[in-house]
Amino acid sequence: MTWTLYRHFKGNQYLGLGTALDSELKTPFEVYRCLYENDLAKNWVRPLEMFEGRNEHGQARFESVARMRVVQPEDEATVLAFGYDAWGEGKPLSEFLASYEKSRNHLRGTRYLLELLDGTIVCNLNTLRFKRGLLGIASVSTAPAFRGRGYARLLLKAVMELQKFHEGEDLRFLLFSEVNPELYESCGFYVLGKEHQRFTPSIAMASGSSPLTKEEGEFLKAYF
Ligand SMILES: CC(C)(COP(=O)(O)OP(=O)(O)OC[C@H]1O[C@@H](n2cnc3c(N)ncnc32)[C@H](O)[C@@H]1OP(=O)(O)O)[C@@H](O)C(=O)NCCC(=O)NCCS
Incomplete structure (x- = not known):
């Protein structure tokens, strides 16, 4: 769809x-x-x-x-390459792409992409289903040539609202930000307290305003 x-x-x-x-x-x-x-x-x-x-x-x-859709197998090489400059660690691109075949979050997640009206794919992110009412967001990346145009924020908001439409307004999202948290704060996330910051410099964040329950905190610990 x-x-x-x-x-x-x-x-x-x-x-x-x-x-x-x-x-x-x-x-x-x-x-x-x-x-x-x-x-x-x-x-x-x-x-x-x-x-x-x-x-x-x-x-x-x-x-x-723009349009949003679920990433298909034939889109994977395109969208995964968007994060190569940030996460490639100097590996050749082919090796970087192949590493996703063993990535737990990649394998268990559902990815969404954003494409322009001419079909150019510009941005993608992964969603991780932890339990009813709790979803993780991961690996948000925009094609380098299309950064700074609001596509990551647009895709994030669209994915979150689509999920809330299906599951209800109380659906909570978790993520770890590797960039200035402002991007995610503008989408309704807040920076969690020190007790949840286990993977610094990545910043643990949650949507909503209430503190995490004990169970939500446990899912955050096992995020990666
Ligand atoms: C981070 C990234 C996904 C942003 O994508 P983008 O499409 O350029 O983001 P947007 O244009 O929607 O930016 C929205 C806001 O995010 C913030 N932002 C964007 N890129 C940022 C960056 N690299 N560092 C810090 N903040 C950033 C800005 O505050 C921007 O707000 P503004 O439009 O009011 O200036 C993109 O730079 C990227 O793919 N980086 C490599 C992978 C990565 O690090 N992903 C983040 C994982 S948490």
């Missing part, structure tokens, strides 16, 4: 969840979800004609900006 990501003309970003037919009017509606906090509602519907239409200034109301 492929999900389209949109930018509203006022600037907010949305995840397209699909279209649905109104049971009474028999007209199609777009179903979509906010990629930002919205106290009123996260999921919205709007008549498809209006969703695809233009505002009174002639601007597209919702502009497609």
Whole structure:
């Protein structure tokens, strides 16, 4: 499945969840979800004609900006190479890519990628399913030529919102940041206390605001 990501003309970003037919009017509606906090509602519907239409200034109301999908076997070499400069440790690229065949997190995870509308793959990340209600994020990487354009943040938000749509708003995410935590703070994560910082310089972070439960802390210990 492929999900389209949109930018509203006022600037907010949305995840397209699909279209649905109104049971009474028999007209199609777009179903979509906010990629930002919205106290009123996260999921919205709007008549498809209006969703695809233009505002009174002639601007597209919702502009497609990229697509998200699950990484397929044929995408793997492309997306794994995005992290080569950061994690390659001087190995040849072929050796670096082959090392994923033995990576526990790679093997147990589900990867998502972000592609531009012309099909260029620009970013990817891995999700680790720990238990019901608890997911890990790992190996966020953007193609070097496409960094600094907001793609990592967009993909992260879209993956998190898709998972919350399926599992509920209380779903918690864990991760270890190897970069300035601001990237993840802007997506709703906070830096965990010293007692959880076992893999420095990577910084342990969690989404939400409540402290980790004992069980969540145990999953964090066994992350790698
Ligand atoms: C880190 C990385 C994934 C960021 O991807 P990106 O698509 O360039 O990120 P975005 O453009 O979405 O940046 C979002 C925010 O992240 C922060 N950020 C981005 N790259 C960063 C970096 N290398 N170091 C620190 N902060 C960074 C910035 O604060 C940026 O906010 P701004 O747009 O307000 O300036 C990318 O540089 C990369 O692939 N690096 C190699 C692999 C890696 O280290 N991954 C991180 C694993 S935790």
